[in-house]
Amino acid sequence: xxxxxxxxxxxxxPRRASVLRKLRGGLQGSEYAWAIAFCIPYIGVFIAxxxxxxxxGLWLGHQPSxxxxxxxxxIYQQTVVNTILYLVIGVNVKMFLALLLSxxxxxxxxWVKGLLMIYVLPWAVPALPTFISIHWMLNTQWGLINNVLWxxxxxxxxxxxxxxxxxxxxxxIVTYIWKNMPFWTVILLAGRMAIPQELYEAAEVDGATGxxxxxxxxxxxxxxxxxxxxxxxTIFTLGDFNTAYFISGGGPALSTHVLATLGIRDAFEIARxxxxxxxxxxxxxxxxxxxxxxxxxxxxxxxQL
Amino acid sequence: xTAVTAGEIAPRRHPNYKLRRRLGEALALAxxxxxxxxxxxxxxxxxxxxxxxxxxxxxxxxxxxxPSPYSFWIVFTEGYWYLEYFxxxxxxxxxxxxxxxxxxxxxxxxxxYSIGRMRIRHGWLLTNAAxxxxxxxxxxxxxxxxxxxxxYGLGNNVWSIIAVEVTFATPYAIFIFQQYGRSIPxxxxxxxxxxxxxxxxxxxxxxxxxMAPALVAVGTYALLLAWNEYLYQFLLLSNKRSMxxxxxxxxxxxxxxSPWNYxxxxxxxxxxxxxxxxxxxxxxxxxGLTMGGVKG
Numbered sequence: 001x002x003x004x005x006x007x008x009x010x011x012x013x014p015r016r017a018s019v020l021r022k023l024r025g026g027l028q029g030s031e032y033a034w035a036i037a038f039c040i041p042y043i044g045v046f047i048a049x050x051x052x053x054x055x056x057g058l059w060l061g062h063q064p065s066x067x068x069x070x071x072x073x074x075i076y077q078q079t080v081v082n083t084i085l086y087l088v089i090g091v092n093v094k095m096f097l098a099l100l101l102s103x104x105x106x107x108x109x110x111w112v113k114g115l116l117m118i119y120v121l122p123w124a125v126p127a128l129p130t131f132i133s134i135h136w137m138l139n140t141q142w143g144l145i146n147n148v149l150w151x152x153x154x155x156x157x158x159x160x161x162x163x164x165x166x167x168x169x170x171x172x173i174v175t176y177i178w179k180n181m182p183f184w185t186v187i188l189l190a191g192r193m194a195i196p197q198e199l200y201e202a203a204e205v206d207g208a209t210g211x212x213x214x215x216x217x218x219x220x221x222x223x224x225x226x227x228x229x230x231x232x233x234t235i236f237t238l239g240d241f242n243t244a245y246f247i248s249g250g251g252p253a254l255s256t257h258v259l260a261t262l263g264i265r266d267a268f269e270i271a272r273x274x275x276x277x278x279x280x281x282x283x284x285x286x287x288x289x290x291x292x293x294x295x296x297x298x299x300x301x302x303x304q305l
Numbered sequence: 306x307t308a309v310t311a312g313e314i315a316p317r318r319h320p321n322y323k324l325r326r327r328l329g330e331a332l333a334l335a336x337x338x339x340x341x342x343x344x345x346x347x348x349x350x351x352x353x354x355x356x357x358x359x360x361x362x363x364x365x366x367x368x369x370x371x372p373s374p375y376s377f378w379i380v381f382t383e384g385y386w387y388l389e390y391f392x393x394x395x396x397x398x399x400x401x402x403x404x405x406x407x408x409x410x411x412x413x414x415x416x417x418y419s420i421g422r423m424r425i426r427h428g429w430l431l432t433n434a435a436x437x438x439x440x441x442x443x444x445x446x447x448x449x450x451x452x453x454x455x456x457y458g459l460g461n462n463v464w465s466i467i468a469v470e471v472t473f474a475t476p477y478a479i480f481i482f483q484q485y486g487r488s489i490p491x492x493x494x495x496x497x498x499x500x501x502x503x504x505x506x507x508x509x510x511x512x513x514x515x516m517a518p519a520l521v522a523v524g525t526y527a528l529l530l531a532w533n534e535y536l537y538q539f540l541l542l543s544n545k546r547s548m549x550x551x552x553x554x555x556x557x558x559x560x561x562x563s564p565w566n567y568x569x570x571x572x573x574x575x576x577x578x579x580x581x582x583x584x585x586x587x588x589x590x591x592x593g594l595t596m597g598g599v600k601g
Contacts, residue, residue: 030503031423031504032425034419034423034503034504034505035419035423035425035504036419036425038415038416038418038419038423038425038504038508039415039416039419039420039425039431041411041412041415041416042412042413042415042416042431042435042475042479043431045412045468045471045472045475046431046434046435046438046472048468049450049468049469049472050434050437050438050441050446050472052453053446053449053450053453054441054446054449056449056452056453057445057446057448057449060448060449060452101340104333104336107333111334111337112333112337115337115340115341117584118340118341118344118345119340119344120587121344121345121348121580122344122347123583124579124580124583124584125348125576125579125580126529126532126533126551126575126576126579127533127535128533128535128551128554128555128572128575129351129554129569129572129573129575129576130347130348130351130576132554132555132558132568132569132572133347133348133350133351133354133569133572134347134350135558136350136354136565136569137346137347137350141363142362142363142364142365144346144350144353144367147365147366147367148367150365151365151367178343178344178347182344186591190591232440235440235442236442238442239441239442239443239444239445240442240444241444241447241535241536242535242536246555246558260442260444260445263444263445263447263448264444264447264448264536264540267447267448267451268540273448273452276448277448277449280445280448283445290440291437291440291441294440295433295436295437295440298436299433299436
């Protein structure tokens with residue numbers, strides 16, 4: 001009997017230890033302490049600079065009256081339309097052109113490689129200098145674009161930024177495409193390079209070349225990557241402040257603001273931070289599904305680019 | 306194998322194959338030319354205006370009539386009242402960049418080591434936290450962040466900027482480190498542990514040296530992020546001595562008489578270091594981007 005109880009006692013002890021080990025993920029005493037210690041700086045940063053501002057922002061924008069005021073404001077209504085146009089046209093045109101150009105950059109030859117080095121410049125150069133440069137290029141009287149139009153065709157160019165809402169918004173979107181297309185082209189190019197060459201050879205044997213090869217080989221294999229990139233790009237673009245701010249500055253007559261710039265304007269230029277936060281928070285119905293979808297996509301497929 | 310395939314296909318090809326190929330090449334060259342003009346126009350404009358005199362800027366010239374590096378000289382010698390603290394502001398940008406890189410690499414590699422190598426329980430929670438941060442647009446947190454920093458008394462302090470940049474660079478670091486870490490065999494850690502190394506020794510002597518390529522990729526990313534970021538620096542730094550180059554540059558734009566030639570010269574001096582770094586580490590950066598998450 002005594003020996004049995006000893007055995008039982010002996011059994012219990014390791015089991016308890018193993019439960020503890022399981023709780024700690026297989027780590028023991030000091031190791032567990034180290035593992036936690038290594039996480040603490042990041043947890044600190046996350047709580048202090050992500051969780052706290054998020055909840056503070058939600059609290060700042062919690063009054064329903066703010067949203068009533070916003071939705072009745074014609075500037076806000078225009079801003080929502082601008083933001084949607086900016087996202088739908090800007091992101092999709094950019095991604096589609098990037099997809100086509102990534103195919104172009106698959107060509108062999110030294111000059112294509114050299115061209116790629118030049119082509120990625122808008123990505124490499126910081127945003128601000130080039131945006132200021134483009135802002136000046138679009139100047140009605142002295143800008144490079146109207147100067148070229150005048151010298152080459154004798155046309156008096158339009159006032160790109162200060163006469164029409166659509167010209168100004170168009171300028172913002174074109175600048176956005178100029179700045180961001182190279183980055184996504186490189187991503188899609190890497191995606192194309194990951195497609196095994198044998199597949200193309202097999203397709204060629206079966207007689208698929210040119211457009212048919214693109215539709216039947218490249219496209220199905222790139223589809224998931226393209227979708228994830230488009231969704232990611234939509235979120236990044238939603239938060240894009242610099243382009244609209246530096247190209248049109250929201251003008252003429254506050255008609256080309258997007259949500260990111262309108263929020264900052266409300267908060268700092270007219271000193272109503274609650275209203276600014278509300279403007280930003282009004283994008284949540286779009287953001288939450290996007291973030292959830294992306295979290296799911298990025299976690300499961302791990303986007304092997 | 307390919308030779309055989311090519312041999313089989315050649316007869317089946319269109320008789321005008323050569324002509325079509327030439328035409329294709331010509332079209333490609335034309336497209337290439339369009340791309341070069343499209344890409345370089347704003348950069349050409351920047352250089353052109355920087356080389357012009359003040360009067361020539363306000364003219365209908367398409368190329369500089371009388372190019373001179375005078376504007377660059379003004380920038381280098383801080384010879385204009387907007388450029389009073391130019392080098393000081395440049396140093397601020399470098400200071401912010403350095404600390405952002407250091408802290409991003411430190412914090413990111415530590416937490417990735419704990420999650421990926423020591424396999425801390427509930428590590429996936431931290432991975433998700435990073436993923437979520439990565440997906441929240443930084444500009445959307447600007448207003449609460451600004452008020453928070455004012456409350457902490459960190460207005461006009463470069464450390465508030467470093468905090469922001471580290472916050473938004475770390476999630477990317479965590480992705481890349483975890484992805485890259487999977488290529489390092491666990492046996493190395495285990496062998497070191499059996500030899501009596503403590504976790505911190507394994508981290509410094511095995512993990513960090515083997516992670517060097519990923520550290521370079523993420524470091525470059527963090528440096529460029531901090532150097533190029535504008536919104537937070539604009540909101541949080543208003544004092545001439547604490548502000549950074551992009552903020553000073555944008556101030557020019559809002560002044561009544563904009564000295565465009567000085568402004569463009571400043572812009573070029575500000576843009577050169579990131580472009581050089583970008584081209585030096587381009588391969589690594591692209592490898593990093595294609596390995597894990599994507600962020601521009």
